[in-house]
Amino acid sequence: MTSSNALQKFHVIDYLRAICMIYIVCYWHLIEYLDVSFLQPNKITESLAYLVLGLFFMISGFLNGSDKNKEFVSFYQRKILRIYPLYFCALVIFHLLGLNDGVTSLKAALFVSPFLDSSPVTLWFVAELFVFLLITPFLLRIKSSLLLIGILLSGFYFATLAMDFSNSMIDSRVVKYFPAYFLGVLAAGGKPINSKVVLVVLMSIMAALLAHFVTRTNDFLLLEVVCVQVGSFSILFYSLYKLNIVNESQLVAKVSFLSFVTYLIHRPIYEVLDRCLNVYDVGIVWPFFVGVAIPMLAFIAYFIQQYYDKLSKMIFESDRQK
Template identity: 30%
Template sequence: MNSRNLGLDALRVISILYIVGYWHLFNYTDAFPAYNNFVTLRIAKIFLGVFVLMSGYFSGLSLAKGNSKKQCWAFYQKRLVRIYPLFLAAIFTYLLLGLSTPGTLLKASMLLSMFLKPAPQTLWFVTLIMLLYAIAPFLINLARNKWSVVLFLLSSILILHTYGLVTERLDSRILIYLPIYFAGIYIAKTRLFLEEDKRQPGKYKVLLAVFVGSTAIEVVPSPLQQLAMTLMILSASLLLAEAFMLLNTEIRARPGIKKLLGFLSYSSFSLYLFHRPIFETLKVYYASLTGAQQVLVLMLVILPISILLSWVIQKLYDAVLEAVARRFSNMA
């Protein structure tokens, strides 16, 4: 894609709202225990897969013209500055509110959670994404040859699986999402999918067949269960991405929707990092209410407040970055 596709932005916003505004929100009330079931669990995994796939895809596009030392440094610098300080701030709020143990949070701050579980709730995903960013240039080089891709995936999964068996400290989610991130990079290099001018119905039929077949296998305990989970998440994420790309023109033609999407998209990373501390802090205001009332307050009051506070956090952080950059520019 030559320009930003707002359909993909809409998909990512919907994904974060599902994770925060449904999957995690109902952790804070006992009114709806059935929220966690076979379908909703898999939807949560698929929406996380959307983020991983898109992260790999945009990583691949950002280094599409090469990955020299200068380009790799710019790639790392951009993502480190955008993610890590806010991530550390979120870890600090978790520590203050007792949302995880100091040891678990320390491992997360050093990005070791995937290899030394347990990982802190929610924040595990950021440690995963940052690890994937760290190896992105290497993966982009591999993507030039399909056999290198196969060899790398098989060997890395075998090594990680062996490590997990020996130490019992591996967070198995890395085994599921690593191939999906790599798939995003490979798609960016080969343009097999996510190209508005290369739509082929046959590809969608294949993806749909993979989704149905892998879902059927995944529910039956077997050695193929983890592979089936990865294929289910990948195929569903690609189908969703392809479908939402079609909304690009429609969203651009509607300024109100475009503005709202921009606001939510801008707030999304901070919302993911800080929604649990916000929910935890505000739950005192609805704890005495009945179950149905709690749900209404959570969805109509707490969630909007969380989104607004996340926008403010992101705005303040960007202002600090701008001030620091301006100061270094003046010093130079």
């Protein structure tokens, strides 16, 4: 979830991640603690949340797909050290606060929760991202073959259509967001628009049309998959080609840099403050969360990320010396 050196020229990626993080953390999840009628979710804000999450996954695929280190061991070592310890600590905190039960937390720690119909609250995003991360080296191996990409997607979309007619234990969000991540991987390391990307987009649209013809309804999972995928890629493509002239911003880069830790800890902070406040007057709660909770979240996230990076650097340097 951190920017690659190879992508330093893509300052727009930092802007996109910052905007996505702010929408999810400072609006989509925050409104659950605010009794403000005009801020409550509706069809438009819900669709935006799907799109923002899809863009998050796509950016992650784009960054991971641009990784210059092709060695599996080194790739996994760096990514796991970067993500898992903080994720595991977040799981423990969520469990202690009663946000997730023990069984769900254990399944999430082992990354099997997306496939056992027991995804954790909020942290489902990280659990699924880690699953996608584990298969990224495989995706990088097949990205040069149109045939293998076509076979993979055909099987994936067939399974997605089958899920619409069954009581599958697989979290539908795995199906919804994997194509976005995969598209990000394919768009990395060169021009975002290439033959593989075009194939994926066309196959997605054809799959959606086929599913609509078979089901005779728009209320099915595959349509959501395609909307998220095409929508998020359109934003990423337009940003890389049309908005990449934006200047680098230290503030935006810092917000983007803190996006992962901020996502991990925002729910526990909101939950603890909400329980401590124990006040239901909207005139007091709303200013408190905006004026106190969000700045506190930013400070804690910065503190954790700074010291965790120093610790990670020490570990890597000690490994090299050995």
